[in-house]
Amino acid sequence: MKRGIRRSAWLSLVLLVLFSGTMLSGCDDDDNDGGSKSIVQPSAKAKYVFFFIGDGMSEVQVNSAEVYKASVEAKIDPNYINSPRLLNMSKMPATGYATTYDAGSYITDSASAGTALACGYKTLNGVVGMDVTKTKSYKTIAEAAKEKGMKVGIVSSVSIDHATPASFYAQVDSREKYHEIGMQLAESNFDYFGGGGFRDNKYPGDKANTPACVNAATANGYRYVNTRADFEALKNTSGKVIAVNSVLDSSRAMPYEIIRDKSSSNDDISLAEFTKKGIELLDNPAGFFMMVEGGKIDWACHANDAASAIQDTLAFDEAIAEALAFYEKHPDETLIIVTGDHECGGMTMGFSGTGYFTYMERMKNQTMSYDKFDSLYANNLSGYASLTDLYDEIESSFGLDMDKNGDAAYQPNDYQMSLLTEAFDKKKKGKGTMNNDEFYLLYGGYNPLSVTLTHVLNQISGIAWTSYSHTGVPVPVFAKGVNEDSFNGYYDNTDVCRKVAAAMSITLQ
Ligand SMILES: [Zn+2]
Known part of the structure; x- marks a missing residue:
């Protein structure tokens, strides 16, 4: 301004x-x-650009993390005044709102949203970096930055070939083409890829455990590391790097923050550490562009698991702190943007059973994500005759007082207990007379017991959900640095990209 x-x-x-x-x-x-x-300001050039994308993150995902923090602190400090604890992102000086609809739907997926944010054009669900006819490829802002001589980094907590990160380096007509996406990564010549692994399922015969795209990348001069020791040894002079967390889930994503091994001896690298290492590797006189995605906020919201979503949002915010620390050294040349690609789950603060009250602190005793509970207990209930037999496991995993001999605040009511019993029976004995529509509305595609457990815990905490998919609401855009004021206001998601490009003096196609 x-x-x-x-x-x-x-x-x-x-x-x-x-x-x-x-x-x-x-x-x-x-x-x-x-x-x-x-008005576009050619003189104001962002030399160091951070583009943070919280997947599935709209205002309520941000605000629920703030209220969760505040609520937990309120239990510690009896003199506490009831107000949210702002996150790093929401403290940033400029705030806008961006639409999220794509060329074919008012509710976008991450491919079309990623294309809008990375290329400045709307396309169809499932399409990465191409137009609606799936014939024309768009140049991404990251590719344009590379052409200008800047270094480029792409970081994600989900697989690095997933739709959002792929939108910055790949052009494919389907986000499911992981092999093609991985091969384009290998050809990108970008300087740093960090976080999750690869879903490329093509393997050359001689290296059964290394996907074809990783072999192609190493042939193109990339150094591939997947241990903490090798990761920490990386230096600014290490050349082109692909750094993958050694701990990955079945989708080649990093673990949910709620179950990440945070012990000092861990091999499990945080999103903040991947971001900090990116700064170290990319810093150079020509500047850099780094995209960092908090990818599993979305996945937790698909599953309606608020505690896991909140912990991943807080981890994403810690990654933003690394960029803010860098900003302090180069305040006149740095631009930090934080936005979401869409909302997910129809999450809201407020539930019919809790009225005007919230009890977010009730989620603090959830110790694992829904899928961890699935793999430990709920996917195989053969050892449990009834829900009662599982009370201890539920209590240690979700903090619910199932046998009702403790704190009443953590006790499901009779109706919620009946929902949990029904979900247990549905998982153990099958759908019975329940039709597919009813089954989906109750449980989405998830394990009936674990999704009902998160529903109940979220309800008694004052959080409700409307969907297992994305929703069509706008997303916040937070900005700090060069041209920050241009991010105030309400605009299209394609304009987020174009505003960043303007700050970098890049002309998009
Ligand atoms: Zn999603």
Whole structure:
């Protein structure tokens, strides 16, 4: 705002003429306050750019993490005043809202949303970096940054070939083409990939455990590391790097933060550590662009597991702290953007059973994600004759007082107990007379018992859900640094990309 106001009217007019039709039409920078504040500023160039994407993260995912933090602290401090504890992202000076609809639906998936954020164009669900006809490829902002001589890093807590990270380096007509995406990663010449692994299921015969795309990458000069020791040994001079966490789930994603091994001897690297290492590897006189995705906020919300979503949102926020620390060293040349690609789960604060009250602190005793509970207990109930036999495991996993001899705050009511008993029976004995529609509405595609457990715990905490899929609400955009004011206001998700490009003096296609 300040920089824009300083510009004289005639200069703004000249710029308007010079850039009309191309940059300005895409940037829509001047639609926030009707005028002068955010005309494209060629002189303001972001040399160090952080693009954080919380997958499945809209305002309620951010705010529930804030209220959770505040609620847990309130239990510790009896003099506490009831207000949210802001996250790093929500403390950033500029805030906007972005639409999320894509070219074919008011509810986007991560491929079309990623394409909008990475390329500045809307496309169809499932399409990565291509137009709606699936014939034209778009250049991504990361590719444009690389062409300018900047170093580029891509970090994600889910597999590095998943739709959101892929949107920054790949062009495919289907997000499911993991082999093709991985092969394009190998050809990208980007400098750093960090976080989850690969879902490429093509293997050359001689290296059964290494996907074809990783072999292609190493042949192209990438160094591939997948232990903490090798990760920590990486230096600014290490060249092109692919760093994969040694602990991955069956989808090649990093573990949920709620179950990440945080002991000092762990081999399990945090999203913040992957971000910090990215800064170390990418820092150079020509600048860098780094995209960091908190990918499993979305997955936890699909499963309606609020505690896991909140912990992953807090881990994502800790990664943002690394960028903010870097910003302090280069405040005039750094831009940090934080946004979501869409909401997921129809999460809301407030539930019919809790009225005007929230009890977020009741989620603090959840010790594992829904899928961990599945693998430990709920996927095989043969050793449990009835729900009663599972009370201890439920109590240690979700903090619910199932036998009702402890704190009443953690006790499901009779109706919720009946839902849990029904879910146990459905998992153990099958659907019975329940039809598919009823089964899906109750449990989505998830284990009936674990999804009902998170539903009940979330309900007594004051959180409710409407979907097992994404929803069509807008997402917040937080900004700090070069051109931050251009991110105020309400605009399209394609304009997030175009505003970042403008701050970098990059012209998109
Ligand atoms: Zn999703």
